[in-house]
Amino acid sequence: MYYFKANDKDETKYGPLDAEQIREWVREKRMDDHSLVRKSPYEEWRPLNLIEELSYICREAAESPVPSTPLTRPAVVPVAAVAPAGQPIKPGKLQAVAIMTLVGGILALLTCFGIALGTMFIYIPWIYSLVLGVMAIMKGSQMLGSNPAPAFASARTIAIMQIVNIINCDMVNLTLGIITLVFLSDPEVREHLRSQGVET
Numbered sequence: 039m040y041y042f043k044a045n046d047k048d049e050t051k052y053g054p055l056d057a058e059q060i061r062e063w064v065r066e067k068r069m070d071d072h073s074l075v076r077k078s079p080y081e082e083w084r085p086l087n088l089i090e091e092l093s094y095i096c097r098e099a100a101e102s103p104v105p106s107t108p109l110t111r112p113a114v115v116p117v118a119a120v121a122p123a124g125q126p127i128k129p130g131k132l133q134a135v136a137i138m139t140l141v142g143g144i145l146a147l148l149t150c151f152g153i154a155l156g157t158m159f160i161y162i163p164w165i166y167s168l169v170l171g172v173m174a175i176m177k178g179s180q181m182l183g184s185n186p187a188p189a190f191a192s193a194r195t196i197a198i199m200q201i202v203n204i205i206n207c208d209m210v211n212l213t214l215g216i217i218t219l220v221f222l223s224d225p226e227v228r229e230h231l232r233s234q235g236v237e238t
Contacts, residue, residue: 039054039055039056039077041054041055041075041076041077041078041079057091057092057095060075060086060092060095061095061098064086064095064096064098064099065099069086070086070096070099071085071086071087071096071099072085072086072087073085073086074086075089075092128186128230129224129226129227129230131221131224131226131227132181132186132190132221132227132230132231134217134221135181135190135193135218135221135222135227136178136181136182136186136189137178137182138178138214138217138218139174139177139178139181139193139196139197139214139218140174140175140178140179140181140182141178141214142170142174142178142196142200142210142211142214142215143170143171143172143173143174143175143176143177143178144171144174144175145171145208145210145211146167146168146170146171146174146200146203146208146211147167147168147171147172147175149164149167149171149203149206149207149208149211150164150165150167150168150171150206153167153206154168163205163206164206166202166203166205166206167203167206167208170196170199170200170203170211173192173196173199174196174199174200177189177192177193177196181193187231187234187235187236188236190231190234190236191236191237193218193222194218194219194222196215196218197214197215197216197218197219197222198215198219199215200212200214200215200218201215201216201219203215
């Protein structure tokens, strides 16, 4: 049997204890290899690891695995959206620019024929509407095609031409041209076009 002296201010003593009880207390961290132990009230207090017949308890405690701290899951970091081929996804505003260019070209042709026939070809600016219509339809179709980057290089020019077509009272193209210029000034759109080698 053994006695244990606590390392507190009152130096409280516990005992008698058997080896199994000491082993349990070491497991519970109530004792360690420096805890003072003696066999009888007449012996000196000695650290647990220096008592030969109890030293195996200290070795077991040292060899026992330390409970691992549960791993925390890493925070989810948003990843920029990419297309299946690894290319950045085209911003929605660019898609809108392509559609507005194509629609504007079709309306410009309708305006051209309406003015030309209505004025018996006397009002010459209908020719400008014809040129705008042809160019806008061509570029708009390319913008919606498989290789749109080269066509977007002319998007700003087409938008300005749509605005100028107000000379033919084309209010729709005026509106579409202004919206296109606003969309082309968007930082996301500019960055995407720059990544495709297009400067607008």
